[in-house]
Amino acid sequence: MFSVWLNQSTHFSTTSANDPNGGKLVIGGTDTSLYNGTFSFLPILPRPYNTDGGQFSPSYFWTVAGKSISIRGGINIPAGSGTQVLVDTGTTLMTVDPDTFKNLITALSNNTASVFIPDSSRGIYACSCELRSTLPDIFINLGANGIPFVLTSTDYIMVGGSSGQCLLAIMPLKPSGANLWILGARFIQRYYTVFDFANAQVGFAVAADGRIPGNGQPLTAGDLAAGNSGTGFTVGSKRPSSAAISVALCGHLFSFWFLFFLSFWDI
Numbered sequence: 001m002f003s004v005w006l007n008q009s010t011h012f013s014t015t016s017a018n019d020p021n022g023g024k025l026v027i028g029g030t031d032t033s034l035y036n037g038t039f040s041f042l043p044i045l046p047r048p049y050n051t052d053g054g055q056f057s058p059s060y061f062w063t064v065a066g067k068s069i070s071i072r073g074g075i076n077i078p079a080g081s082g083t084q085v086l087v088d089t090g091t092t093l094m095t096v097d098p099d100t101f102k103n104l105i106t107a108l109s110n111n112t113a114s115v116f117i118p119d120s121s122r123g124i125y126a127c128s129c130e131l132r133s134t135l136p137d138i139f140i141n142l143g144a145n146g147i148p149f150v151l152t153s154t155d156y157i158m159v160g161g162s163s164g165q166c167l168l169a170i171m172p173l174k175p176s177g178a179n180l181w182i183l184g185a186r187f188i189q190r191y192y193t194v195f196d197f198a199n200a201q202v203g204f205a206v207a208a209d210g211r212i213p214g215n216g217q218p219l220t221a222g223d224l225a226a227g228n229s230g231t232g233f234t235v236g237s238k239r240p241s242s243a244a245i246s247v248a249l250c251g252h253l254f255s256f257w258f259l260f261f262l263s264f265w266d267i
Helices: 098-108 185-190 221-226 256-263
Strands: 002-006 023-027 035-043 063-071 076-078 084-087 094-096 117-119 124-128 138-142 147-151 157-159 165-168 170-172 180-183 191-196 201-207
Touching: 002 185, 035 063, 035 147, 035 191, 063 098, 076 098, 094 098, 098 170, 147 185, 185 191, 185 201
Parallel strands: 084 180, 094 170
Antiparallel strands: 002 023, 002 191, 035 201, 063 076, 063 084, 063 138, 094 180, 117 124, 124 165, 138 147, 157 165, 191 201
């Protein structure tokens, strides 16, 4: 087992009150100062495809079931049939399949297509930073029962564009032969993540924000064996500062190549 915390703050300074590290990797356990409350666990699933022709493989990646994306006070967007969600420390943003993405930006735009502007050169979408505080919370609903994981607009809208623009931290992606979403560093900044090899599951708890130490409940062997899915998280909070697109790669963060290997570890 190992667990990962990524700092939400952009202020990496050893002289400030913020945690000076870009992230932390805990081998063999968790650090209760890096998260709050308890974990919600989800079983990992057979990986949806392999690179040798797009055929189903009986081996596993750190992949969970995707149920839907919903908007607070708004609509629910069902995931495509058989959608699987890869939890990946080696990806900076989040991705969903093109159909889900189209429905999501339409809903967030309140059916106004001009709110999000595609940047074809980078494959991402931009919007005015003035809209960042007005956009609603969204929920990534995972597992067969749709356990909710809330993201505020400060999670899914990043400061980092040009000419007063912000960037949507979700982009469309559809690998051949698979309905696959990816929850990258932007999601893991919000949710401290446990990768539990022995019990074939991934656990999420609300991450400490890098300014105030967390007060997490210790995770025991019994908790891991029980694999309680929990109730998820429906109340979000704004990030401590405007997170730039490069935040996941800043500071004294351990090598992302090492994390990339771990998160794609074929078990």
